[in-house]
Amino acid sequence: MTPEELSAAVSACLHDAVAAGDLTLVDGAELPEAKIERPKNREHGDWATTVAMQASKKFGRKPREIAEILVERLSAVPGVAAVDIAGPGFLNITLDAAAAGELAQSIVEQGTSFGTSDVLGGTAINLEFVSANPTGPIHLGGTRWAAVGDSLARILQSQGAQVTREYYFNDHGAQIDRFARSLLARARNEDAPEDGYGGQYISDIAQRVLEQHPDALESEDPQEVFRAAGVELMFQEIKSSLHEFGVDFDVFFHENSLFEGGQVEQLVEQLKDSDAMYFEDGAWWLRSTDYGDDKDRVVIKSDGNAAYIAGDIAYFKDKRGRGADLCIYMLGADHHGYVARLKAVAAALGDSPERVEVLIGQMVNLVREGVAVRMSKRAGTVVTMEDLVEVVGVDAARYSLTRYSVDSNIDIDLDVLTKRSNENPVFYVQYAHARTCAVQRNAEAAGVRRFTEEGASTFDAALLDHAREADLLAALGQYPSVVAQAAELREPHRVARHLELLAGTYHRWYDVCRVAPQGDGPVEPVHNSRLWLNDAVQQVLANGLTLLGVGAPERM
Numbered sequence: 222m223t224p225e226e227l228s229a230a231v232s233a234c235l236h237d238a239v240a241a242g243d244l245t246l247v248d249g250a251e252l253p254e255a256k257i258e259r260p261k262n263r264e265h266g267d268w269a270t271t272v273a274m275q276a277s278k279k280f281g282r283k284p285r286e287i288a289e290i291l292v293e294r295l296s297a298v299p300g301v302a303a304v305d306i307a308g309p310g311f312l313n314i315t316l317d318a319a320a321a322g323e324l325a326q327s328i329v330e331q332g333t334s335f336g337t338s339d340v341l342g343g344t345a346i347n348l349e350f351v352s353a354n355p356t357g358p359i360h361l362g363g364t365r366w367a368a369v370g371d372s373l374a375r376i377l378q379s380q381g382a383q384v385t386r387e388y389y390f391n392d393h394g395a396q397i398d399r400f401a402r403s404l405l406a407r408a409r410n411e412d413a414p415e416d417g418y419g420g421q422y423i424s425d426i427a428q429r430v431l432e433q434h435p436d437a438l439e440s441e442d443p444q445e446v447f448r449a450a451g452v453e454l455m456f457q458e459i460k461s462s463l464h465e466f467g468v469d470f471d472v473f474f475h476e477n478s479l480f481e482g483g484q485v486e487q488l489v490e491q492l493k494d495s496d497a498m499y500f501e502d503g504a505w506w507l508r509s510t511d512y513g514d515d516k517d518r519v520v521i522k523s524d525g526n527a528a529y530i531a532g533d534i535a536y537f538k539d540k541r542g543r544g545a546d547l548c549i550y551m552l553g554a555d556h557h558g559y560v561a562r563l564k565a566v567a568a569a570l571g572d573s574p575e576r577v578e579v580l581i582g583q584m585v586n587l588v589r590e591g592v593a594v595r596m597s598k599r600a601g602t603v604v605t606m607e608d609l610v611e612v613v614g615v616d617a618a619r620y621s622l623t624r625y626s627v628d629s630n631i632d633i634d635l636d637v638l639t640k641r642s643n644e645n646p647v648f649y650v651q652y653a654h655a656r657t658c659a660v661q662r663n664a665e666a667a668g669v670r671r672f673t674e675e676g677a678s679t680f681d682a683a684l685l686d687h688a689r690e691a692d693l694l695a696a697l698g699q700y701p702s703v704v705a706q707a708a709e710l711r712e713p714h715r716v717a718r719h720l721e722l723l724a725g726t727y728h729r730w731y732d733v734c735r736v737a738p739q740g741d742g743p744v745e746p747v748h749n750s751r752l753w754l755n756d757a758v759q760q761v762l763a764n765g766l767t768l769l770g771v772g773a774p775e776r777m
């Protein structure tokens with residue numbers, strides 16, 4: 222019995238109790254969705270549900286009374302060995318060995334679709350992440366967003382969402398001017414401007430601009446030549462770095478296009494005639510305090526120039542016009558003010574603030590031998606994506622950046638990530654997958670099979686009755702709900718942490734349960750059934766690692 226099947230059985234019992242008149246809904250109430258979860262203490266059973274407590278107000282009955290009505294019906298469900306009531310109305314459910322073990326076969330048969338759902342089907346999500354300024358290589362903060370953002374996109378897609386991965390190039394404004402002046406100064410062998418950019422990459426790009434445009438320094442507007450060519454070269458480098466990191470975007474949106482196309486000016490003029498903006502002290506202001514902002518924001522400054530938020534307004538409008546039902550922005554630690562600001566933008570356009578979600582990521586620090594790593598060979602003052610990948614590789618970099626909640630600062634220990642040991646979390650999980658592949662190869666070489674020569678399944682769920690097998694089946698059964706929660710809460714780290722739990726549970730099972738017979742011993746039915754269980758673990762580890770954009774090696 223899969224978790225989904227058990228959840229459906231609980232719902233069916235609830236419906237049956239209503240149909241029989243044992244429970245009566247209060248006017249206007251609807252039956253709650255029956256959800257099951259693993260109890261914290263496995264002695265309490267295989268699964269637990271709080272449906273009796275959720276339904277209390279809907280039926281006008283005490284939770285325990287509802288639980289008592291459901292116990293008899295649940296106990297009669299095939300595969301359910303026992304149902305107990307705990308506390309105010311928890312229902313703890315124990316499955317018989319055969320029903321619990323059926324999950325292994327179900328996982329193998331579902332393959333890559335295990336853990337997916339269509340709960341977000343029909344929802345178009347625009348997921349904007351990284352969006353680093355095209356004035357230098359991607360630093361560690363952007364690298365974290367690349368790993369987390371791409372994993373989140375995969376997770377949302379696994380739940381049926383249509384996801385557009387979008388990169389917003391901030392190619393309009395003062396930072397581009399500083400970048401162009403820095404390139405020009407380097408090309409002239411001059412010191413960088415006081416507010417300019419440093420690092421070897423500035424010299425590299427300046428040289429490449431001169432190779433493309435040998436007469437750039439003698440042109441009518443040298444700074445414009447270096448701006449246009451330099452930004453394009455930086456774009457190319459950023460895209461290449463992201464691709465090598467396993468992250469490819471559907472849309473690269475240029476901020477400058479909103480100004481050149483007139484969208485910013487047009488929208489601002491429309492908003493001036495609405496109550497969303499007001500004129501004061503020579504400037505036009507957005508009423509962003511109405512949506513939790515600490516102060517109203519200037520949209521058009523007193524000198525007539527557009528403030529940065531003017532582009533945000535046009536950009537949100539453009540996203541919605543392209544069909545996005547939900548716009549998720551993944552921003553850096555210094556952008557906390559943008560949560561209310563972007564919701565105010567949506568409201569100003571007559572849209573729902575709920576169409577906007579903002580995720581704020583915290584800082585990343587690299588540590589080696591207990592000391593912070595601060596300098597980059599190329600960028601001079603920051604550590605870049607290339608620096609991290611060069612030391613630990615793409616898989617370790619992506620996994621280590623994704624396994625933490627984005628709202629926490631993290632220290633990445635390079636010494637740990639380069640070890641081939643259980644201390645290294647990505648090695649620990651990948652090794653578990655490689656071990657399942659080795660077990661599969663060895664078992665098949667010994668004559669263990671999932672199917673007979675006639676094509677019949679050799680699986681017998683009742684034979685998976687070892688305590689370690691119960692633990693392993695429990696961890697496997699949790700996977701779909703973990704992925705669903707990761708999508709709902711926008712927290713890919715939940716998948717990584719569950720894979721570590723599953724890997725540890727598998728390693729402990731491996732130590733005590735043989736899949737291949739020992740020595741010249743005969744192949745017994747339990748060996749065949751355990752091969753199914755082994756292969757189920759292999760499938761779930763591969764599915765989870767794929768969601769994180771991390772490889773699932775067959776040998777290590």
